[in-house]
Amino acid sequence: MELPTPPLLHTHSAMKSTSSILLIKLFILQCSLSLLCVAVAQQDFDFFYFVQQWPGSYCDTKASCCYPTTGKPATDFGIHGLWPNYKDGSYPSNCDPDSHFNRSQVSDLISRMQRSWPTLACPRGDGSLFWSHEWEKHGTCSESVLDQHHYFKTALNLKETLGLLPILQSAGINPDGGSYSLSRIRGAIKDALGFTPWIECNVDASGNSQLYQVYVCIDNQGSNTIECPVLPTGSKCASTVQFPSF
Incomplete structure (x- = not known):
């Protein structure tokens, strides 16, 4: 029982x-x-600005520049950054204070970064401070899509795909100190890429408006070029701008 x-x-x-x-x-x-x-x-950001910088314009100012410890960079546009942005024109920054730039995570990319993402800040350095700033301010805000290695690799691959100097030179726009209409520069890039870029200028010691940075918009996966949902509010250009030598 x-x-x-x-x-x-x-x-x-x-x-x-x-x-x-x-x-x-x-x-x-x-x-x-x-x-x-x-x-x-x-979905924490809507798109990226991929920003390339002309070294001749960076250096041709009162502040001047310092070449990196690896030597004078190539006469070419260099990467400034890959920046997450919102469609309302604002942007996230410094999203993860615990995620620091780790050179060992991009060790296989360092030689490419030195060529395509050189530092021109003074005092001269090997690029680590520049890359650290870009990762910690901007890259950490895209970690849900791109980890540190893929963030830098994506920017480097975009540089190879969206090479600006050959585009401009094929349109007869050369870094020879001459002046060109802003519409011609913008048109040459749009014809090549299929999308309208944003052109930012700076001013040299003589007061000339110079071609300084070019912004191209990339989707929020870092994969495809897109039409910019909103344009930056950086320094605007005169109708004619100088393309300084380097």
């Missing part, structure tokens, strides 16, 4: 069952929240 289970054992079994159900529900809730957080994080 089967003996009845003591009430205490019934209670203990019920408690274990209830605890198990609660744990399962908690696990499901955590998983759901994690997926939700990932989805939200992936």
